[in-house]
Amino acid sequence: MRPKLIIFDVNETLLDLKPLARRINASLSSDLAFDIWFSTLLHYSLVEAVTGHHEDFSKIAKATFEMTAAKFKKVIPEEEIKSILGMIKKLQPHTDVLEALTKLREKGFTLVALTNGNSTVAREQIVNAELEHLFDNVYSVDEAQAFKPHPKPYQYVLGKMNTKPEETLLVAAHGWDITGAQRAGIQTAFIAREGKFKYPLAENPNYDCKNLLALVKCLT
Structure with missing residues (x-):
């Protein structure tokens, strides 16, 4: 039909999403960083869905970015995280x-x-x-x-x-x-x-x- x-x-x-990917990879010093972050973001959005809870996607994006940064042993300042993830709007x-x-x-x-x-x-x-x-x-x-x-x-x-x-x-x-x-x-x-x-x-x-x-x- x-x-x-x-x-x-x-x-x-x-x-x-390539400009955002490049920025995340550079900030976490790994060509794998964006893919890991994006997969983690989707994973935890599904955790919210299957547990009957709902959270703002931008908050999940920030939380999972911090998790990904920790995986690469990086501590990214709050303002830099905001700047990086803000690229999604542009x-x-x-x-x-x-x-x-x-x-x-x-x-x-x-x-x-x-x-x-x-x-x-x-x-x-x-x-x-x-x-x-x-x-x-x-x-x-x-x-x-x-x-x-x-x-x-x-x-x-x-x-x-x-x-x-x-x-x-x-x-x-x-x-x-x-x-x-x-x-x-x-x-x-x-x-x-x-x-x-x-x-x-x-x-x-x-x-x-x-x-x-x-x-x-x-x-x-």
Whole structure:
């Protein structure tokens, strides 16, 4: 079924995290630091979700950054941590994003964003990336009080947009996000950003694309 609603993940799917990765790797003196921090961040967001608690994603980001710094035997001053993690608000879109979203919008698709970040950060990211005119709404998981890939955030967006799961497509560069949406009954499109892979134990996504422009060709 041709989707009516397309839900986009934000970080890495739309926005390029490489500048933040370089900064974190430099501050912790390791090429592995960013990957360890980001994995730890996702891990503890899931701890919150499965234990029935919810915490601001930015607070989890800071806490897990401190954990990662300790792993590398580093003590980073509070203001520097704030400066480093504040870069998340200033990320630029991948080179295919503006053209792809514009084409999808022109073809009549309804576009929204759904991110684990809090509402304030999410909107700042989309505005800074100059993409706000392309989205009908930007949703944070805070509104559902559970982090992706818990079913609640996907179900929340479906309810707000009055759209059925089978009429909806989730677009993400993360295997865990794809898996969560699949298991909520939503169509999925995996975008193979550098270093990102599908989860082998999940079903194949409806669309498996090297970038967003390839997805546009599939949908139009």
